[in-house]
Amino acid sequence: MKLSIDAERCQGHGRCFELAPDLIDADDLGRGEVLVEGEDVPDALIDAARSAVRACPEGAITLS
Amino acid sequence: MYSQDSDENEKRKALALERSSTPREYYARLRSVGATDGNEKPGAVQLVCRRDIEEALRTPELFSSVLVDTDIMGSVEPIIPLNVDPPEHVRYRRLLDPLFAPKHMAALQPAVLGHTNALIDSFIDRGSCDFSAELAVPLPCSTFLTLLGLPVDELSALVRWKDIMIRAETLVDNPDDAKQLQFDTAKDIYARFGAEMADRRTKPREDLITFLTTAEIEGSKLSDSEILRICFLLLAAGLDTVTISLQCIFAYLLEHPEARQMLIEKPGSENLLIEELLRWETPVQQLTRFPTRDIEIGGCPIRKGQEVQLALSSANVDPDGVPGADQVDVTRNDIRSLAFGGGPHRCLGSNLARMELRTVIRAWHDRIPEYAVAPGVTLQWNGSTLRGVDHMPLVFPAGGRA
Numbered sequence: 001m002k003l004s005i006d007a008e009r010c011q012g013h014g015r016c017f018e019l020a021p022d023l024i025d026a027d028d029l030g031r032g033e034v035l036v037e038g039e040d041v042p043d044a045l046i047d048a049a050r051s052a053v054r055a056c057p058e059g060a061i062t063l064s
Numbered sequence: 065m066y067s068q069d070s071d072e073n074e075k076r077k078a079l080a081l082e083r084s085s086t087p088r089e090y091y092a093r094l095r096s097v098g099a100t101d102g103n104e105k106p107g108a109v110q111l112v113c114r115r116d117i118e119e120a121l122r123t124p125e126l127f128s129s130v131l132v133d134t135d136i137m138g139s140v141e142p143i144i145p146l147n148v149d150p151p152e153h154v155r156y157r158r159l160l161d162p163l164f165a166p167k168h169m170a171a172l173q174p175a176v177l178g179h180t181n182a183l184i185d186s187f188i189d190r191g192s193c194d195f196s197a198e199l200a201v202p203l204p205c206s207t208f209l210t211l212l213g214l215p216v217d218e219l220s221a222l223v224r225w226k227d228i229m230i231r232a233e234t235l236v237d238n239p240d241d242a243k244q245l246q247f248d249t250a251k252d253i254y255a256r257f258g259a260e261m262a263d264r265r266t267k268p269r270e271d272l273i274t275f276l277t278t279a280e281i282e283g284s285k286l287s288d289s290e291i292l293r294i295c296f297l298l299l300a301a302g303l304d305t306v307t308i309s310l311q312c313i314f315a316y317l318l319e320h321p322e323a324r325q326m327l328i329e330k331p332g333s334e335n336l337l338i339e340e341l342l343r344w345e346t347p348v349q350q351l352t353r354f355p356t357r358d359i360e361i362g363g364c365p366i367r368k369g370q371e372v373q374l375a376l377s378s379a380n381v382d383p384d385g386v387p388g389a390d391q392v393d394v395t396r397n398d399i400r401s402l403a404f405g406g407g408p409h410r411c412l413g414s415n416l417a418r419m420e421l422r423t424v425i426r427a428w429h430d431r432i433p434e435y436a437v438a439p440g441v442t443l444q445w446n447g448s449t450l451r452g453v454d455h456m457p458l459v460f461p462a463g464g465r466a
C-alpha cells in the first residue's frame with residue numbers, strides 16, 4: 001500500500017509527521033510531506049500510517 | 065419590557081455557563097434538537113453538527129472571515145491573517161507559516177522551558193499556588209515577549225493589555241466604557257509596536273519584529289499597518305488560548321488520577337494526552353464566519369452577512385461526524401480533531417501552542433507530581449466561549465517532588 005497527501009487539502013495541522021515520523025516529514029511551511037512517495041509502506045509501519053490517515057483533521061492523507 | 069430584556073439576559077447567562085461547564089452534554093442536547101441554534105446570542109446562528117462545521121471551514125468563499133459591521137477589539141482595520149479571506153489570506157500565510165512551523169518552535173522551546181521553571185520556582189516552596197494567575201496566564205505572555213523580542217520585564221503591562229483587548233467587559237461595567245477602553249488601548253499598543261519597529265529598522269535583531277520589518281510578499285515589503293495588524297493577531301490569539309488550554313487540561317487531570325499517573329510514569333505520554341484533551345475539552349469553543357449569500361442549513365435560513373458561529377466544541381465530540389468522538393481516551397492516536405479549527409484558517413499558532421502545553425505539562429509533572437485543588441475550593445468555569453477556569457488554587461507538598 002502507498003501513502004499520499006493531497007497538498008490542496010493539507011493545512012499543516014502536523015498530526016501526520018508526529019504519528020508517522022518514519023513516513024512523513026514537515027516541509028518548511030509545516031505541511032506534511034511523504035518521505036516514501038510512490039513506495040510501498042513497510043508492514044511494520046502500516047499501523048503508524050493508518051493512525052496518520054485517521055488523525056488528519058483535513059482528511060488529506062490516503063493509504064491505498 | 066425592561067424586565068423581559070433582563071430575563072432574556074439572565075437566560076443567556078445561564079446558557080453560557082452551562083455551555084462552558086458541561087459542554088458535551090450541552091451540545092449533545094442542541095444536536096438532538098437540530099443542526100442550528102439561535103439562543104445564545106441575539107441575531108446570530110450557531111452550527112452544531114460536525115459535517116456542517118467542516119463544510120463551513122473548508123468553504124471560505126461562502127463562509128467569510130471578514131468582519132461585517134463590527135470592529136474587533138478596537139482595531140479599525142482587519143487583523144491579519146484572521147480576518148482576511150483567500151486569496152489574499154494565502155499570501156500572508158505563506159509568509160507566516162514557516163515562522164510557526166515545528167522546526168522554529170523547537171528552537172524556541174528552551175526559552176519556554178526556562179520561563180516555565182522560573183514561574184514554578186516562584187511558588188514551589190510555598191506548597192500552593194493559583195495555577196491560573198501564577199502559571200497559565202504569565203507563561204504564554206512571557207513566550208510572546210521572547211518571540212517578539214520585547215523585554216520580559218514588560219510582562220505585567222502585557223497581561224493588562226491583553227485583558228483589556230480580550231475581555232474588557234470583565235474590567236468595566238458599562239459596554240460603552242469597555243469599547244472606549246479597548247479603543248484607547250489599541251492606540252497605545254499600536255504606538256508601542258510602532259516604536260519597536262522603528263528601532264528594529266535601525267538595529268536589526270533575531271526576532272519576529274525584525275523579520276516582519278524586512279519580509280517581502282511578492283517583492284514588496286509589508287506596510288507598517290500590516291505589521292501592526294499581524295502583531296495584534298499574535299496578541300489577541302496567542303495568549304488566552306494557551307492559558308485556557310492549560311486550565312482545561314489541568315481541570316481534567318485534577319479529576320483523573322490515572323491520567324496523572326500516566327504522565328508521571330511515561331515521559332512523552334503528554335503528547336497524545338494533549339491532543340485528546342484539546343479535542344475533548346475544546347477550550348476555544350466557537351469560531352465566527354459570515355455567509356457571502358443567503359443560505360439554508362438544516363431547514364434554518366441564514367441571511368447574507370449574518371453572524372454564524374461554528375461550534376468546534378460540538379463538532380469535536382459529535383459521534384455522527386466521527387464514530388467514537390463521544391468517548392475520551394488520553395492514549396488514542398486516531399481521531400480527527402478540530403481543536404485548532406480547519407481549512408485555510410487552521411490556527412497559525414497551533415505548533416507554538418502544542419510546544420508550550422507540552423513544556424508546561426512535562427515540567428510540572430516532573431517537579432510537582434502530587435497536587436490537588438485547595439481544600440474547600442470548587443473550580444468554577446468562566447462562562448466564556450474561551451472556556452477556562454479563572455482561579456485554580458492548588459496545593460502540593462512544599463518543594464514539590466520528595
Ligand code: SF4
Binds near residue numbers: 032057
Ligand atoms: S495531518 Fe493532515 S493537514 Fe496536517 S500536516 Fe498532515 S496531511 Fe497536512
